[in-house]
Amino acid sequence: MKICVLGAGSLGCAIGGTLAKAGADVTLINRRPEYVDAINRNGLTLRDAGGQQRVRVLAATSAAGLGVMDLIIVLVKSFDTLAAMQGAMCLVGEHTVVLSLQNGLGHEAVLADLVGAERVLAGKTYVGGLLVSPGVVVAGTQGKETLIGELGSHTPDRANAIAELFNAAGLVTTVCTDIRATIWDKLLINVATGALSGITGLPYGALYQVPEVRACALAAVAEAMAVARASGIQLSIQEPHEAWDKAAAGLPFEFKASMLQSLEKGSITEVDYINGAVVERGAALGVPTPVNATLVACIKGIEHGLQSHPQRKEAT
Numbered sequence: 151m152k153i154c155v156l157g158a159g160s161l162g163c164a165i166g167g168t169l170a171k172a173g174a175d176v177t178l179i180n181r182r183p184e185y186v187d188a189i190n191r192n193g194l195t196l197r198d199a200g201g202q203q204r205v206r207v208l209a210a211t212s213a214a215g216l217g218v219m220d221l222i223i224v225l226v227k228s229f230d231t232l233a234a235m236q237g238a239m240c241l242v243g244e245h246t247v248v249l250s251l252q253n254g255l256g257h258e259a260v261l262a263d264l265v266g267a268e269r270v271l272a273g274k275t276y277v278g279g280l281l282v283s284p285g286v287v288v289a290g291t292q293g294k295e296t297l298i299g300e301l302g303s304h305t306p307d308r309a310n311a312i313a314e315l316f317n318a319a320g321l322v323t324t325v326c327t328d329i330r331a332t333i334w335d336k337l338l339i340n341v342a343t344g345a346l347s348g349i350t351g352l353p354y355g356a357l358y359q360v361p362e363v364r365a366c367a368l369a370a371v372a373e374a375m376a377v378a379r380a381s382g383i384q385l386s387i388q389e390p391h392e393a394w395d396k397a398a399a400g401l402p403f404e405f406k407a408s409m410l411q412s413l414e415k416g417s418i419t420e421v422d423y424i425n426g427a428v429v430e431r432g433a434a435l436g437v438p439t440p441v442n443a444t445l446v447a448c449i450k451g452i453e454h455g456l457q458s459h460p461q462r463k464e465a466t
Contacts, residue, residue, distance in 0.1 A: 154219040157226030164279035164289035167194045170207040172319035178209040188285035195286040218243035224250045228423035254423025273298035274336035293400045299329030338393040340424045345445035348409035355403030373439045374428045380435040421449040
């Protein structure tokens with residue numbers, strides 16, 4: 151199986167590198183030349199609780215010339231989904247499967263419009279990744295589950311084949327019969343910690359030491375759960391604290407949520423697709439979401455400050 155990770159940032163390198171370490175044929179696509187050059191020159195260094203290992207894996211800045219892939223794992227930021235997939239259509243062949251493991255809601259519809267709904271699988275992963283330097287990534291894979299599933303009426307054969315490959319590499323993967331519920335379960339995890347980590351600037355270890363942060367997180371998750379239930383979603387998470395507890399389970403003290411990582415790089419975040427999605431759906435359903443609306447406003451304010459004052463990017 152020829153695999154391409156489209157959007158091989160910290161998480162993409164953690165997953166793609168783990169697959170490559172197990173012998174899979176993997177290509178990582180990252181548009182930043184310095185990251186690609188470092189990986190092709192020195193290999194990808196994966197760090198975890200057991201130490202670190204250098205993995206030889208191909209990296210590229212674009213899809214050009216890579217040929218048709220059997221599996222494209224999409225891990226670009228939500229707001230880049232359309233442009234990234236448009237630039238990667240040369241990877242899509244007759245039997246190519248496109249699997250979104252992105253945070254938030256709505257990516258599968260964007261991908262389906264481009265490649266056809268019959269090619270798209272949905273999924274969510276609790277694996278974490280933290281970029282230390284070009285070509286060096288902390289991979290939070292131990293005990294972190296990945297869940298995938300069909301959106302339509304297809305049999306689960308291809309999802310099972312992908313899950314088998316992932317499991318053989320040490321990425322605990324389950325095929326779900328109700329992937330919509332799985333997507334919302336993961337959204338609750340992102341709601342619990344993403345914006346709060348970005349606003350406070352705290353990695354997980356420090357974030358979880360502040361009782362007031364925990365209280366805010368539980369309130370935000372409770373709102374999201376109310377929206378999900380109003381949408382007819384059967385959640386596996388029954389209490390807000392379950393999302394809060396699960397978010398950091400197995401991750402190192404210094405791990406940073408993706409929103410904080412984005413802000414530290416001076417980039418915009420995926421808040422519109424996470425807390426913002428809760429606010430938007432809540433408004434459509436008549437479910438109040440004041441905590442999530444406040445978190446969105448705070449993140450937007452930080453983004454605006456970074457864009458208005460470029461010198462702040464250098465400081466981070």
